[in-house]
Amino acid sequence: MSKHELDARRLMCPLPVIRTQDKVATLGPGDILEVVCTDHGALNDIPAWCRINGHKVLSTTDDKREVRITIEVGHD
Amino acid sequence: MIIQRKAVSLISGGLDSMLATRAVMEQGIHVEGINFYTGFCVEGHTHAIRQRDRDKPKRNNALWVAEQLGIKLHIVDVIDEYKDVLLNPKHGYGANMNPCRDCKTFMIHKAVEWIEKNNFDFIITGEVVGQRPMSQRKELMPVIARESGAGDLLVRPLSGKNLPPTKPEREGWVDRDRLFDFSGRSRKPQMALAEQYGFTDYAQPAGGCCFLTDEQYSRKLVDMWQHRNSRDYELDDIMLLKVGRHLRPRPHFKLIVGREEGENNFMEGYRKQFISLHQVSHNGPLVLVDGTPTDEDITLAAQIAARFGQGKNEPEVEVGITYPNGDSRTVRVEPIAPGKVEDAWYV
Numbered sequence: 001m002s003k004h005e006l007d008a009r010r011l012m013c014p015l016p017v018i019r020t021q022d023k024v025a026t027l028g029p030g031d032i033l034e035v036v037c038t039d040h041g042a043l044n045d046i047p048a049w050c051r052i053n054g055h056k057v058l059s060t061t062d063d064k065r066e067v068r069i070t071i072e073v074g075h076d
Numbered sequence: 077m078i079i080q081r082k083a084v085s086l087i088s089g090g091l092d093s094m095l096a097t098r099a100v101m102e103q104g105i106h107v108e109g110i111n112f113y114t115g116f117c118v119e120g121h122t123h124a125i126r127q128r129d130r131d132k133p134k135r136n137n138a139l140w141v142a143e144q145l146g147i148k149l150h151i152v153d154v155i156d157e158y159k160d161v162l163l164n165p166k167h168g169y170g171a172n173m174n175p176c177r178d179c180k181t182f183m184i185h186k187a188v189e190w191i192e193k194n195n196f197d198f199i200i201t202g203e204v205v206g207q208r209p210m211s212q213r214k215e216l217m218p219v220i221a222r223e224s225g226a227g228d229l230l231v232r233p234l235s236g237k238n239l240p241p242t243k244p245e246r247e248g249w250v251d252r253d254r255l256f257d258f259s260g261r262s263r264k265p266q267m268a269l270a271e272q273y274g275f276t277d278y279a280q281p282a283g284g285c286c287f288l289t290d291e292q293y294s295r296k297l298v299d300m301w302q303h304r305n306s307r308d309y310e311l312d313d314i315m316l317l318k319v320g321r322h323l324r325p326r327p328h329f330k331l332i333v334g335r336e337e338g339e340n341n342f343m344e345g346y347r348k349q350f351i352s353l354h355q356v357s358h359n360g361p362l363v364l365v366d367g368t369p370t371d372e373d374i375t376l377a378a379q380i381a382a383r384f385g386q387g388k389n390e391p392e393v394e395v396g397i398t399y400p401n402g403d404s405r406t407v408r409v410e411p412i413a414p415g416k417v418e419d420a421w422y423v
Contacts, residue, residue: 010345012315014113014136018153041136048139053148 001030008037009066016042017049024055024073031073032058036066043067081249082106083231084191085200086183087149088285089137091278092202092234095269097145099233100200103250107200109149110190111138112183114158115314116287137279144275154186155311162288163307172294174286176208177216184224191229198229198244204266205235205259214238214259234258234266287318296322299423303327303367312346316364319343322423323380329367330423331377333384348400353381356406357394360385375409382411 006023008016016037023033035046040062046069047057054074061068085097087109101107142149161182165175180203187199205214217239221230228243236245236255244250258265270278287293296317301307303324316332319339324330332350334340340362346352351365351374363381365374374397382393388411398404 014111014117014138014151015153017136017139018113018151021151045136045139048136048143049149049151052139052142052146 001032002027003032004034006033006035008035008039008042010038012039013041013045017045020046020071021049021053024053024071027073029073029075033071033073035069035071037069038066040067042069046071080106081198081244082108082196083198083200083244084108084110084150084187084194084196085147086187086202087111087138087141088202089141089279090202090285091263091266091270091275092204092207093200094141094145094202094275094278095266095273096200096202096233097141097147098273098275099255099269100231100250101145101147103254105250107145107147108196109138109142109145109147110187111149111151112154112158112186113151114161114179114286115155115311116158118285118287118290141278150190152186152190154182157186158182159309170289172289172291173297174288174294177220179286181220181224184220184226184230188225188229197249198231198242199226200231200233202234203232205232205238207259207261231255287314293317296423299324299330303330312349316343316346316366320361320364321384323417323421324423325376325380325418325421326367326369326373329365329369329373329377331380332364332366333381334361334363347398350400351377352398353378354396354398355382355385355387355393356396357392358382358385358387358390360387360393375407376412378407378409379412380417382409383414383417385411387411 006019008019016039020035027033043060043062050057050071054076056072056074058070058072083100083105085093085107087093097107139149161175161178165178167177170176191199203212221227231242231244231250232239233255235258236252237257238259241252245252319342320332320334322330322332334343343362343364346364353363361384365377369377378395381395382388387393391410392408393411394406394408396404396406
């Protein structure tokens with residue numbers, strides 16, 4: 001298990017999802033990815049993408065300026 | 077041994093692709109979704125930028141549809157590849173800068189590449205015969221299938237009975253009798269099928285999902301190309317066409333005037349690429365200057381900027397000017413009189 005961070009600041013829907021998807025494709029099951037975004041829509045979109053693709057959202061935080069979404073990569 | 081057949085479905089986020097996907101899933105086919113991002117998507121960006129839209133429930137409709145269907149969705153960035161489709165459409169444009177026929181062919185071609193790479197068997201779209209003037213005319217649909225490289229691996233379940241049998245039908249992977257014969261612009265058959273499938277919430281019929289179908293956006297795009305003497309573009313260029321008022325007081329420069337706080341915040345990110353104007357003595361919008369303005373032009377730009385701020389009726393407004401290299405200065409200007417902002421300046 002390894003931890004990674006993805007800077008998706010200034011990107012807007014659906015680019016944060018695309019960058020997350022592409023990064024996750026390079027990781028293995030159990031790896032942790034923290035995605036940092038400035039588009040608050042990512043709070044809906046990235047968890048939705050995780051649900052349909054079998055990954056687990058461990059936490060989300062929103063300090064109004066940025067959102068952070070932490071994902072555990074699933075199997076498959 | 078029964079082979080589990082697999083299809084990829086082009087998911088736009090609208091009702092038709094949702095229904096088409098479900099119709100094939102009902103036949104026991106494993107379906108995954110694919111969605112192509114060209115950079116001209118309407119919904120996500122404008123909602124993300126504009127403050128007034130922040131309180132609206134926001135969702136990416138393609139992701140939402142995939143979740144309703146219980147399928148995976150692959151979102152593919154085609155921004156760079158799409159440039160050739162937009163700049164050199166073999167079949168021209170629609171009413172605005174929308175190259176719908178070439179766009180459809182391109183996306184299906186990308187889906188062909190995807191199924192070859194991922195060992196899927198065929199492709200599904202939600203196209204309906206006769207629904208769209210450019211890309212869904214009955215005589216064109218087989219042509220698009222051929223030109224995209226999909227050939228008879230392209231199944232259009234909503235109009236399948238109106239089209240020649242495809243390989244998945246001939247091989248018995250898909251039962252043609254369980255496809256549909258929808259045609260024309262009426263939405264009633266789709267709405268009835270949605271009810272049958274229990275879909276009560278779905279995005280409104282498509283057509284407004286691409287900025288290239290928008291007259292005002294297309295005008296800004298053409299204006300940008302004409303005044304740069306180049307039809308190339310980067311993602312930042314097409315993003316900035318989505319925000320602000322665009323005014324071109326002189327051929328060699330234009331102003332992008334933020335309309336509200338969300339747009340101003342978004343435009344802040346471009347201050348290292350453009351000369352920017354902000355009002356020091358009063359509240360007012362952030363203004364970006366695109367082009368090659370002279371010092372005299374910058375003064376005019378400051379006067380125009382002042383017209384859109386709270387000091388518009390004051391005799392003088394102080395405006396800060398920041399250059400991409402970080403240099404800055406301030407000027408005191410009289411806001412331009414309303415009658416001197418020519419209608420023709422608005423792009």
